[in-house]
Amino acid sequence: MITASPTSRLSSPVRDWRELWREAITDAGELLRTVGLGQHAERLPPGDAGFALRVPRGFAARMRHGDPRDPLLLQVLPQLAELDEAPGYATDAVGDLAAREARGVLHKYRGRALLIASGSCAVNCRYCFRRHFPYGAEIAAAGQWRQALDHVRRDATISELILSGGDPLSLATAKLEELARGLADIPHVTRLRIHTRLPVVLPERIDDAFAAWLAALPQQKVVVLHANHANEFDAAVDAACARLREAGATVLNQSVLLRGINDDADTLAALSERLFAAGVLPYYLHQLDRVQGAAHFEVDDDAALALMGALRERLPGYLVPKLVREVAGDAAKRPL
Numbered sequence: 001m002i003t004a005s006p007t008s009r010l011s012s013p014v015r016d017w018r019e020l021w022r023e024a025i026t027d028a029g030e031l032l033r034t035v036g037l038g039q040h041a042e043r044l045p046p047g048d049a050g051f052a053l054r055v056p057r058g059f060a061a062r063m064r065h066g067d068p069r070d071p072l073l074l075q076v077l078p079q080l081a082e083l084d085e086a087p088g089y090a091t092d093a094v095g096d097l098a099a100r101e102a103r104g105v106l107h108k109y110r111g112r113a114l115l116i117a118s119g120s121c122a123v124n125c126r127y128c129f130r131r132h133f134p135y136g137a138e139i140a141a142a143g144q145w146r147q148a149l150d151h152v153r154r155d156a157t158i159s160e161l162i163l164s165g166g167d168p169l170s171l172a173t174a175k176l177e178e179l180a181r182g183l184a185d186i187p188h189v190t191r192l193r194i195h196t197r198l199p200v201v202l203p204e205r206i207d208d209a210f211a212a213w214l215a216a217l218p219q220q221k222v223v224v225l226h227a228n229h230a231n232e233f234d235a236a237v238d239a240a241c242a243r244l245r246e247a248g249a250t251v252l253n254q255s256v257l258l259r260g261i262n263d264d265a266d267t268l269a270a271l272s273e274r275l276f277a278a279g280v281l282p283y284y285l286h287q288l289d290r291v292q293g294a295a296h297f298e299v300d301d302d303a304a305l306a307l308m309g310a311l312r313e314r315l316p317g318y319l320v321p322k323l324v325r326e327v328a329g330d331a332a333k334r335p336l
């Protein structure tokens with residue numbers, strides 16, 4: 001289906017995001033052929049190393065053709081290294097399960113509760129800290145969000161609700177409208193924060209209906225994107241970011257420091273500059289969560305701190321993200 005352009009910033013017709021979702025690449029061999037690297041298929045791990053591949057075609061189109069070190073490709077392509085068992089790496093890297101308080105509700109930090117709104121993502125990132133999360137039983141959106149909202153209603157200390165997942169924008173807008181109706185009688189929730197990678201990997205998701213939903217929310221709204229490299233941005237992503245801001249959201253970005261992808265000062269500085277050009281402020285740069293299958297992405301702390309020093313020397317302070325690590329059981333993210 002083709003719909004009208006959602007804003008004047010997008011002059012060409014925009015395809016329905018659900019169709020684009022369904023057309024995503026789910027086969028690693030096809031992904032390699034799409035980017036001109038079909039000859040690398042014999043290096044793929046069996047069974048996608050136990051974590052399904054999923055890449056929207058628009059995101060694959062931003063990869064450099066014929067480059068096996070492309071920083072977007074390396075975020076999504078299954079690797080044999082994922083099969084290595086690394087000491088200190090766990091299936092529940094950040095203590096999610098211990099923080100569970102109700103169906104799909106994690107409560108780690110004072111004043112904030114996190115809803116596992118959905119178990120689906122438009123893209124599956126190989127370093128994902130929830131790649132082993134048992135989503136089946138823990139979806140807050142199930143049953144009209146009832147259990148999750150009952151929990152939030154009972155706890156008046158919760159002023160900020162974080163929609164996470166999976167990707168909360170994988171839900172139909174009608175499902176998000178259900179949530180907004182449920183929040184109407186919970187006045188202590190004054191802020192809604194949405195953690196999403198969809199505006200970056202499938203920017204068509206920020207369509208008219210979603211923008212209208214976001215704009216109509218009475219709560220303050222914060223959208224935290226997830227981009228790791230400047231090459232993830234193009235005109236459609238810029239337009240999606242603009243729509244989020246026009247709907248009244250503060251738009252931030254969190255990145256993960258990833259070996260071979262963004263672990264040099266030039267790349268991180270370019271990312272911060274590109275984010276700001278799109279109207280987005282860098283928020284966090286996460287040290288890798290030590291989840292099984294992702295050890296080959298880790299950058300050691302000394303190297304990470306040296307990178308931060310280099311960034312501080314070349315960028316204004318508002319473009320330098322905070323380098324943090326999440327430690328299970330801590331009352332806040334731990335600054336490095």
Ligand code: SF4
Pocket residue numbers: 120121122123124125127128129130131165166167197226
């Ligand atoms: S978008 Fe986020 S939750 Fe989804 S796979 Fe990537 S890192 Fe994990």
